[in-house]
Amino acid sequence: MPCFKPALSFKFQDIARYRFSVLRMEAPYLLVEAYFLSSQEDFQTMIYGFKLATDVTDLRVIGMLKEVEEEVTRKVKGTRVRSGEKRSPEVEQEHELAVALQARIKFFRVFIMALLAFSKKELKAGVEEAKKLIHQALDLLPVIRNSIQLGIEPETQTRENTHPKAPDFPLLMGFEPLVNQRLLPPTFPRYAKIVGRDQAVDYFDALLKRLLSVCDVIHIVGFHFIIDFVSQFSRKCPCVLSRSILQLVILPHNNRKVFGVELVQDILRDAVRSFVLPPAVAARSPLYNNPAVKEMVDALLLHGVRPMSNFLQTFGHNRARQRDKLSQLLEEMANLQDEAEKVDANLHGLMVISEPRRPYKACFGSWVMYHTLRAMMAYILLGFELELYAVHEYHYIYWYLADFLLAWYISTLTRADNMLQEHEAAYMDIPGKGRSNKKKIKKKKVRPLEVELLLSQGLQTLCLGFYKAANGFMLEGKIQRPAREFDSEHVRFEHRFAAFNCIITPPLVQYDQYYQICDLKLFENQPNRATDIYFTAHNLFMKALVIFEKITNSSSED
Structure with missing residues (x-):
C-alpha cells in the first residue's frame, strides 16, 4: 500500500x-x-x-x-x-x-x-x-x-545459482512484498509465504x-438455534473475515439488535419461553401481570444480555482463542446463575400466594444452567480438537465429561422438558373441539428438546465407552504413563478443570472423589479384568450407535 x-x-x-x-x-x-x-x-x-x-x-x-x-x-x-x-x-x-x-x-x-x-x-x-x-x-x-x-x-529464485x-x-515488476517489513511490530519470526x-x-x-x-x-428463528448455527460454522475453522461478517449479521455494531431489528433481551425472553415456559412469561399465568414480577424478569434478562452476547461472540474467535474466551465466559455465567437463583426464589414466594396448589420450579435457573453446561462441555471438547490432552489423561477427561458434565446436562434437559410440558398444559390455550366426528390421523408431536436429549445421551454413552477402553489400555500397559517421580495425576486433574472453579452449580469434582471411584489399582490383580472392560466398552459403543441411528431415522422421516 x-x-x-x-x-x-x-x-x-x-x-x-x-x-x-x-x-x-x-x-x-x-x-x-x-x-x-x-x-x-x-x-x-x-x-x-x-x-x-x-x-x-x-x-x-x-x-x-x-x-x-x-x-x-x-x-x-x-x-x-x-x-x-x-x-x-x-x-x-x-x-x-x-x-x-x-x-x-x-x-x-x-x-x-x-x-x-x-x-x-x-x-x-x-x-x-x-x-x-x-x-x-x-x-x-x-x-x-x-x-x-x-x-x-x-x-524463479535459485540457491547458489544451481538448484531452483x-x-x-x-x-x-511493480510489486515489492517486503516494503513494509521494517514497520512490523517486534514479534517472533513467522514463515510468511x-x-x-x-x-x-x-x-x-x-x-x-x-x-x-x-x-x-x-x-433462523430463536436464540438457541442461532447459537447452534454459529457453533457449527466455527467447527469448519473459517477465516477471520467470514467469522466477523457472521457476527456483523447477527449483532450489527451500529445498533446491537439481533439481525438489526430485535433487542437481545427480547430474543432471550423468547428463548426462555420456548425452553421452559416460566409462569412469569406465560400470558395465562397470574404472575404475568404482576409489576414486581415483570421488573425482576426484565432485570434478569437485561443482566443476561452481556454474557449471552459474549457466548455468541466467543464462537467468532479462532478455535484456540475460543477456549480462553470460554474460561472467561464461565465467570460471567456464574454471576448470571446467582441472579437467576434469586429471581426463582422470589417467584417461588409469589407463586405460593397466587397458585398454592402449583409448586414453582427453578425455570430461569435451569435455563442458565443449560447454557453454562454447554460452555463447560465446549471447553472440554475443544481440548481434544486442539490436541491439548496427553493420551494418558484420556481416562479422567472422558470420565468427567460423561459421568459428570453430560449427566448434569441430561438431567437439566429432562427437567426442562418436563417443566415445558407441564406449563404448556397449564398456561397454553386449548383448541376447541370441532363438530366433525371423523377420526383424524394424529401425527406424533416431537418435543422441542427430544432430539437434543437423545444426542446428549448418545454422546454420554460414547464417552463412557472411550473411558472404559482407555482404562483397559492402561491396565494392559498399552498406554505409556509418565514416570511417577516426575508426574502427579492429582496436579494434572486439577489443572485440566481449573476453569470450572468459579461455577457453583454444578460443583467442581475434586480429585479425591474421582480417585475413590476410578482407581485402576483396584483392578490390577483381577484376572481377565481388561477383557471385561473391553467387552463393556463394546456394548457402550453399540448402544451409542443405536441412539445415533434413531436420531438419523427420525430426522429422515421428518
Missing part, C-alpha cells in the same frame, strides 16, 4: 482508479476490527499511518471501477470476432487478455460491493443483495481460473461459499 503514489501523478486514469479501489479494500479490515475477533496470529490490525484514501467515498470507488470495467468491455467488443472475419493471432491474444482483465475488474467490484452490502442499515435487504453479488462473483471465478496462464510469471526453488513471494494464483482462486471460492452460508443465518 505505501508504494502507491498520489493519484494525480498517474498519467493513466484507469490505473489511478484501480489504485483507489485497492486502497479502499480496507472494508475487510474495518469489518474485522469492529468485533475484535482477530488475534495476533491471524490478523494484523495496525496500519502504521498508511493513508487508505479515506477522502474517497465507497460509492465513488464503485463508480471508478465501473468506469474501468466499461472501458475494458469496449475493448472486448472491439476485438471480438465477427461473422465472416478472420482475426490475427495478435488480435485474438488481445481479446483474451481483455476478457481476463474484464473478469478480474468485475470480480473486484462485485466483491467490494458484497462486503459493503453486509454493513447496510437495512440488514436483511443488505444480506439479500450481498447474496446476489456473491453468486455473480462465483460465476466469474472459472473465467479467472482459466486465464491464469495469460499473466506474466514470477522469476519455489519462491516465498512472486518477484513481479504468498500463495500461488491457483491457490488464491481456490481461497476466494471457499471464502465466497462461506459468505453464502453466512447469509442463511437471517432465516
Whole structure:
C-alpha cells in the first residue's frame, strides 16, 4: 500500500482508479476490527499511518471501477470476432487478455460491493443483495481460473545459482512484498509465504461459499438455534473475515439488535419461553401481570444480555482463542446463575400466594444452567480438537465429561422438558373441539428438546465407552504413563478443570472423589479384568450407535 503514489501523478486514469479501489479494500479490515475477533496470529490490525484514501467515498470507488470495467468491455467488443472475419493471432491474444482483465475488474467490484452490502442499515435487504453479488462473483471465478496462464510469471529464485526453488513471494515488476517489513511490530519470526494464483482462486471460492452460508443465518428463528448455527460454522475453522461478517449479521455494531431489528433481551425472553415456559412469561399465568414480577424478569434478562452476547461472540474467535474466551465466559455465567437463583426464589414466594396448589420450579435457573453446561462441555471438547490432552489423561477427561458434565446436562434437559410440558398444559390455550366426528390421523408431536436429549445421551454413552477402553489400555500397559517421580495425576486433574472453579452449580469434582471411584489399582490383580472392560466398552459403543441411528431415522422421516 505505501508504494502507491498520489493519484494525480498517474498519467493513466484507469490505473489511478484501480489504485483507489485497492486502497479502499480496507472494508475487510474495518469489518474485522469492529468485533475484535482477530488475534495476533491471524490478523494484523495496525496500519502504521498508511493513508487508505479515506477522502474517497465507497460509492465513488464503485463508480471508478465501473468506469474501468466499461472501458475494458469496449475493448472486448472491439476485438471480438465477427461473422465472416478472420482475426490475427495478435488480435485474438488481445481479446483474451481483455476478457481476463474484464473478469478480474468485475470480480473486484462485485466483491467490494458484497462486503459493503453486509454493513447496510437495512440488514436483511443488505444480506439479500450481498447474496446476489456473491453468486455473480462465483460465476466469474472459472473465467479467472482459466486465464491464469495469460499473466506474466514470477522469476524463479535459485540457491547458489544451481538448484531452483519455489519462491516465498512472486518477484513481479511493480510489486515489492517486503516494503513494509521494517514497520512490523517486534514479534517472533513467522514463515510468511504468498500463495500461488491457483491457490488464491481456490481461497476466494471457499471464502465466497462461506459468505453464502453466512447469509442463511437471517432465516433462523430463536436464540438457541442461532447459537447452534454459529457453533457449527466455527467447527469448519473459517477465516477471520467470514467469522466477523457472521457476527456483523447477527449483532450489527451500529445498533446491537439481533439481525438489526430485535433487542437481545427480547430474543432471550423468547428463548426462555420456548425452553421452559416460566409462569412469569406465560400470558395465562397470574404472575404475568404482576409489576414486581415483570421488573425482576426484565432485570434478569437485561443482566443476561452481556454474557449471552459474549457466548455468541466467543464462537467468532479462532478455535484456540475460543477456549480462553470460554474460561472467561464461565465467570460471567456464574454471576448470571446467582441472579437467576434469586429471581426463582422470589417467584417461588409469589407463586405460593397466587397458585398454592402449583409448586414453582427453578425455570430461569435451569435455563442458565443449560447454557453454562454447554460452555463447560465446549471447553472440554475443544481440548481434544486442539490436541491439548496427553493420551494418558484420556481416562479422567472422558470420565468427567460423561459421568459428570453430560449427566448434569441430561438431567437439566429432562427437567426442562418436563417443566415445558407441564406449563404448556397449564398456561397454553386449548383448541376447541370441532363438530366433525371423523377420526383424524394424529401425527406424533416431537418435543422441542427430544432430539437434543437423545444426542446428549448418545454422546454420554460414547464417552463412557472411550473411558472404559482407555482404562483397559492402561491396565494392559498399552498406554505409556509418565514416570511417577516426575508426574502427579492429582496436579494434572486439577489443572485440566481449573476453569470450572468459579461455577457453583454444578460443583467442581475434586480429585479425591474421582480417585475413590476410578482407581485402576483396584483392578490390577483381577484376572481377565481388561477383557471385561473391553467387552463393556463394546456394548457402550453399540448402544451409542443405536441412539445415533434413531436420531438419523427420525430426522429422515421428518
